[in-house]
Amino acid sequence: xxxxxxxxxxxxxxxxxxxxxxxxxxxxxxxxxxxxxxxxxxxxxxxxxxxxxxxxxxxxxxxxxxxxxxxxxxxxxxxxxxxxxxxxxxxxxxxxxxxxxxxxxxxxxxxxxxxxxxxxxxxxxxxxxxxxxxxxxxxxxxxxxxxxxxxxxxxxxxxxxxx
Amino acid sequence: xxxxxxxxxxxxxxxxxxxxxxxxxxxxxxxxxxxxxxxxxxxxxxxxxxxxxxxxxxxxxxxxxxxxxxxxxxxxxxxxxxxxxxxxxxxxxxxxxxxxxxxxxxxxxxxxxxxxxxxxxxxxxxxxxxxxxxxxxxxxxxxxxxxxxxxxxxxxxxxxxxx
DNA sequence: GAAAATATTTCGAGCCTTAAAATATCAAAA
DNA sequence: TTTTGATATTTTAAGGCTCGAAATATTTTC
Numbered sequence: 354x355x356x357x358x359x360x361x362x363x364x365x366x367x368x369x370x371x372x373x374x375x376x377x378x379x380x381x382x383x384x385x386x387x388x389x390x391x392x393x394x395x396x397x398x399x400x401x402x403x404x405x406x407x408x409x410x411x412x413x414x415x416x417x418x419x420x421x422x423x424x425x426x427x428x429x430x431x432x433x434x435x436x437x438x439x440x441x442x443x444x445x446x447x448x449x450x451x452x453x454x455x456x457x458x459x460x461x462x463x464x465x466x467x468x469x470x471x472x473x474x475x476x477x478x479x480x481x482x483x484x485x486x487x488x489x490x491x492x493x494x495x496x497x498x499x500x501x502x503x504x505x506x507x508x509x510x511x512x513x514x515x516x
Numbered sequence: 517x518x519x520x521x522x523x524x525x526x527x528x529x530x531x532x533x534x535x536x537x538x539x540x541x542x543x544x545x546x547x548x549x550x551x552x553x554x555x556x557x558x559x560x561x562x563x564x565x566x567x568x569x570x571x572x573x574x575x576x577x578x579x580x581x582x583x584x585x586x587x588x589x590x591x592x593x594x595x596x597x598x599x600x601x602x603x604x605x606x607x608x609x610x611x612x613x614x615x616x617x618x619x620x621x622x623x624x625x626x627x628x629x630x631x632x633x634x635x636x637x638x639x640x641x642x643x644x645x646x647x648x649x650x651x652x653x654x655x656x657x658x659x660x661x662x663x664x665x666x667x668x669x670x671x672x673x674x675x676x677x678x679x
Numbered sequence: 680g681a682a683a684a685t686a687t688t689t690c691g692a693g694c695c696t697t698a699a700a701a702t703a704t705c706a707a708a709a
Numbered sequence: 710t711t712t713t714g715a716t717a718t719t720t721t722a723a724g725g726c727t728c729g730a731a732a733t734a735t736t737t738t739c
Contacts (some may be wrong), residue, residue, distance in 0.1 A: 369655075373646040376658055377550065379665045383672060384547040385592070387540065390676040404695070422717060429548070431697060436719060438695090458704045458717045482675075483536040489671025490664075492532075495539055498664045501657055502542045508652025509546060512645075513553040567726065585686055594728055599688055601726085621686045621735045 387486055394482060399475050404428075404438050406479075409447065409464060409472045418463035420453065447471055550649055557645060562638050567591075569642075571601050572610065572627060572635045581626035583616065610634055 392403050411427050412419060419427070425435045439462055442448035447468035453459040464472065487495055555566050574590050575582060582590070588598045602625055605611035610631035616622040627635065650658055 370643050370647050372662075373650045373658070374643050376650065376662045376665075377646050379662060379669065380543075380547060381551070383665050383669050384543060386669065386672050386676055388544070389592075390672070402694075420717075421719090425718095429552075430695080432718065433698085433720075434696060453717095456705075456717075458702090460718075480533050480537050483540050484533050485675045486672045487536045487539065487668070489674060490667050494664055494667055495536070497660065498668070499535075499539045499542060501653070501661045501664065502539075502546050504653050504657055505650070505661065506542065506546050506549065509549050509553070509649045511652060512648045513549055565725070583686075584688090588687095593726085595687060596689075596729080597727060604725095616686095619686075619736075621733090623687080 390486070391479065391482060394478070395475070398478060399471075401475065404430075405442055406475060408435070408438050408442065409468060410476070412448065412462060412464045413469070413472050413476070416463075418451065418461040420459045420461055422459070424462060442468070553649065554642070554645060557641070558638070561641060562634075564638065567593075567601050568605055569638060571598070571605065572631060573639070575611065575625060575627045576632070576635050576639070579626075581614065581624040583622045583624055585622070587625060605631070 388403070395401050395403060395406055407428055408424060411424055415423075421432060421435050421439070424439075425432045428435065439448060439450065443450060446465060449463055449465055450460040451463060453461050490498070551566070558564050558566060558569055570591060571587060574587055578586075584595060584598050584602070587602075588595045591598065602611060602613065606613060609628060612626055612628055613623040614626060616624050653661070
């Protein structure tokens with residue numbers, strides 16, 4: 354085996370770097386593929402946007418309702434943003450703002466009965482899309498992916514937190 | 517082992533469905549974490565947006581330049597969109613529109629010397645961010661993730677193509 | 680040539696996003 | 710109790726990305 358096919362340390366480092374980049378680009382491509390599919394189907398089948406769906410999904414997980422600020426934190430968007438999205442859902446009758454009995458500055462946002470019903474239908478469809486999208490992978494692979502993503506999340510969160 | 521801890525087929529199906537959903541939500545969380553980090557740093561360090569960076573990155577891979585329509589296809593966005601992003605990059609002197617000698621309807625978009633220089637600096641930083649973000653994973657894990665994502669991409673693309 | 684297809688741009692509209700200013704209220708210290 | 714500083718939310722202003730449809734210009738095809 355000739356010596357010159359063994360990469361020097363700089364070449365090796367660059368190759369490793371490029372690998373991380375490729376990994377990210379592939380991951381981004383996958384996510385965009387799925388996310389765009391979901392957006393398109395939410396719009397065509399239910400005439401709703403992903404942010405609105407996400408907000409409703411947060412509320413479904415918290416039947417006691419959430420304050421605007423809590424929604425903002427969980428959805429990782431600014432408060433003004435939540436105001437806008439909530440306004441629309443209120444207009445459509447899917448969500449209500451109730452005055453907080455504890456704090457008169459705050460609202461508590463809840464799903465209406467119609468909102469709950471509507472969300473359930475959407476969530477069911479959404480879950481079905483996911484099953485279809487992942488169906489080409491074996492269960493073992495999906496489990497493995499799930500675990501690796503946990504590791505990635507930890508790793509990335511540590512770095513992202515700094516800046 | 518009591519019989520009743522063996523889930524019936526419906527319960528099992530539902531559990532499997534929920535797993536796919538959780539997998540997706542975790543993947544989305546990871547991607548958003550990283551993507552937001554990248555957007556923020558591109559803005560704070562280089563005063564550029566991700567779509568603009570992406571367009572430049574396409575051009576760097578194609579030194580002979582690309583037509584607007586090719587950019588549109590590769591970036592998976594509409595033509596009108598590419599027009600807007602290109603306009604801004606032209607204004608900043610990072611990119612030029614040249615008339616195509618073959619087809620007078622078409623432009624060929626290329627990086628300027630300054631655009632190339634600027635992109636190289638950004639790409640280097642970008643790669644560094646990736647190395648950092650993935651550094652908490654072992655190399656074996658990153659390789660495994662890379663392979664699993666290939667499988668996912670195939671699976672999802674097949675489904676997404678239908679609609 | 681006329682008709683159909685292609686490459687882009689323009690226009691209108693919607694949404695998300697942020698940052699900063701304005702309100703209102705709460706909570707704690709003086 | 711009054712003041713002061715923090716908190717919860719909305720409003721406002723501006724910027725960007727995005728799409729889809731209509732408008733232009735040009736090429737290709739029949």
